[in-house]
Amino acid sequence: MAKGITKRAEDYSRWYLDVVAAAELAEHSPVKGCMVIKPNGYALWEKIQATLDKMFKDTGHVNAYFPLFIPESFLKKEAEHVEGFAPECAVVTHGGGKKLEEPMVIRPTSETIIWSTYKKWIQSYRDLPILINQWANVVRWEMRTRLFLRTTEFLWQEGHTAHATAEEAEQETMQMINVYRRFAEEYLAAPVFVGVKTESEKFAGAVRTYSIEAMMQDGKALQSGTSHNLGQNFAKAFDVTFQDENGKLDYVWATSWGVSTRLIGALIMIHSDDNGLVIPPRLAPLQVVVVPIWRSDEEKQKLLSHVEKITGDWKDRFSFKVDDRDNYRPGWKFNEWEKRGVPIRIEIGPKDLENDQVVVVRRDTGEKSFIPQGQLVELLPRLLDQIQQDLYDRAKKMREENTFYADDWNSFVKRIDDPGGFYWLHWCGSDACEAQLAEQTKATIRLIPFDGEKESGKCVLCGADSDRRVLVAKSY
Amino acid sequence: MAKGITKRAEDYSRWYLDVVAAAELAEHSPVKGCMVIKPNGYALWEKIQATLDKMFKDTGHVNAYFPLFIPESFLKKEAEHVEGFAPECAVVTHGGGKKLEEPMVIRPTSETIIWSTYKKWIQSYRDLPILINQWANVVRWEMRTRLFLRTTEFLWQEGHTAHATAEEAEQETMQMINVYRRFAEEYLAAPVFVGVKTESEKFAGAVRTYSIEAMMQDGKALQSGTSHNLGQNFAKAFDVTFQDENGKLDYVWATSWGVSTRLIGALIMIHSDDNGLVIPPRLAPLQVVVVPIWRSDEEKQKLLSHVEKITGDWKDRFSFKVDDRDNYRPGWKFNEWEKRGVPIRIEIGPKDLENDQVVVVRRDTGEKSFIPQGQLVELLPRLLDQIQQDLYDRAKKMREENTFYADDWNSFVKRIDDPGGFYWLHWCGSDACEAQLAEQTKATIRLIPFDGEKESGKCVLCGADSDRRVLVAKSY
Structure with a gap:
């Protein structure tokens, strides 16, 4: 066991917090429910931000x-919205030494303030579509918090788009859940299920919510991104109408979509191991670390100048660092970079210098190979790709091994606690059965899959007819 | 006069707001004192952010x-700090439907929350220095607001560093004011004076505040960036000590430094003209716009495919866009891109196609030239550099023409309102004279220059001895 990291098998929750602490990603702040995102954690967020920001801009967003x-009165304009968010709000009652005439809430999400603004921007179909994204902090009062997964304040992005037709809004909602799916698969190395949330689980104020759900190593689900078709709900609440090409007045169609610092929690819980953090190479702020091993100052100088030569043409190919610190021993350094999840470690000592080789160690598998130095510049990018792919494949295998079909209520109830995992169940579609499921097992319907095959069956709760299976799991 | 933009000479304040509106940079929000930063304005902020972020990282910051x-009690731990900021705070009294045990303020700046955290991070000299920056929103309650220049909520970056010695902290404070100076000069194309703030103008809780001050076109000063040497004030307030190499315990030395969305206000007020926004090329999200001019669909197709060829090798050299919109006429487009401050406009019509040339128009001077198409790829980057340099030179000339030496109180008082501008005055160093200056003229001491030459003189107010001149101006 790595020093200070509880084993997953022993206590999974504790392991998670140990990994976060060992990699110095974040810590609890003196303010209840809020976290301090430390430089290592923030560097991960910067990689996630840069990647998503490019994907958003490539799909036409600004x-x-x-x-x-947000004035309290704004929140109240959409009935479902206020019901969902009011209980979680932080309220500002005083400003500049005076009591405010109207209290304001700290944004828990920005539909209301944005649609009150869009009212000024939209008159005609020529003003549409509006394709805007915002990177921001939001606040939702939480009683039980967990670093990255659930905190009172968190960082996120929220897209808010306005369209002339229901079809366009639906296309946008779908496009963005697919952007999230692609980000999860190609960057986070996380296979996800995609589908529709049930009525009771959808966003407060949405017509339909689409979600990507990933499996953590303890078999629980993490909702990792959502895209909402808001229909005309917010346009109606804020009276936002437009004139179409024929001069007819109609309410504007809306979507919103977001992911948050929660993704860092997902990254940790999908890939990390008992030795600490494992970062998929495409999101790693540091991809390769070189640890030279010397016993004398003379050896040190010789090694460092040699390493400078080897690494000379690495610069624009991948990110790397040479750990030439004097005050730490090599073993300590190995352990340090391991805990921090750097995908590849390179060890080079005086013997390696003679033999024109280095030791290359994969963080994900621990596998060591001796590699001729001249091959590194070609091999390392390929190896980074390989690690990225292997992490995805491993996560997918894990998910497959822990996803089950269940047709019998009693055996499902027995299994949902141990071994846990994801379950495809038949459900009749009623709120009553959904509520009963949650009450009796603490598991919930995560989504109704887009691409689920039609299949006749009986609701595992009430026995009524069902025409497709839904995904059920405990979740974070 | 450009449609909708008041002339500077007529009403400078109104002109400023007209430029902001015409370029669609920002607008007042329904929330008093807060602004909506629109996509064009936010794109400018993204350029500023990316540029500064790189400069911070290049100087070792994360x-x-x-x-x-921030819990109210934290703010109170540093006496000067709370006195300075408490009157400007927004206060959260309720969260999650309950009254909070202790009210919390929305950060007006983060020294207190950060130093309460550094206490946990710092034990030994080995933990130092800490070189951290944060990009964030902050809130300072303002009665009289102006877009970008003074708003209740604004976006900024705040650096917070911790050091083992007073000398290191001083070096850092100085390094960062020089980073700001360099950013102002090389990117914002804004000549700035650099120096120390007086005791009464320094940051609440600092030992010394360094500032860069730029001159706007109305002759007023805008404080555009500050760097504070905090001494051991916050370490003492939060009891942050460290063991030095000899085992001796001492309080940690601190700095903080910041710039904000105010810089966008500076950019507008330094360079823009009666036709709208002018953006220095190095901060322009869009550097070159191509407007093809056609009268028939056939001409359009021909032109567009030709433009595609011309612009084929521009991609990684500068940012550009081809305005191929059907529903606007060329004249409207010229005006539109002018208002938005795009540095270079290229016009190309069927005649130009025949003559193998284009019309290149500089936004800053309005100068038009006919340029052979083959020369564009080489010429445009040079022209962008030239415009950048010319904007700086013009701003510097403007500043020189409006900066005066004054030795007589009465003639200074007469001139500070009209023509206004910057004044180098002798000042005895007393709080009393400084207060009298502000009271009688509404001008303030902007800074005591670092590199001001020693010069014997008499305080313009009381006649006492003075050994150097200070910079005095009205300011935003």
């Missing part, structure tokens, strides 16, 4: 910024 | 994120 404060 | 909320 960034903007709307106020942190 | 990013992190600390909570939005």
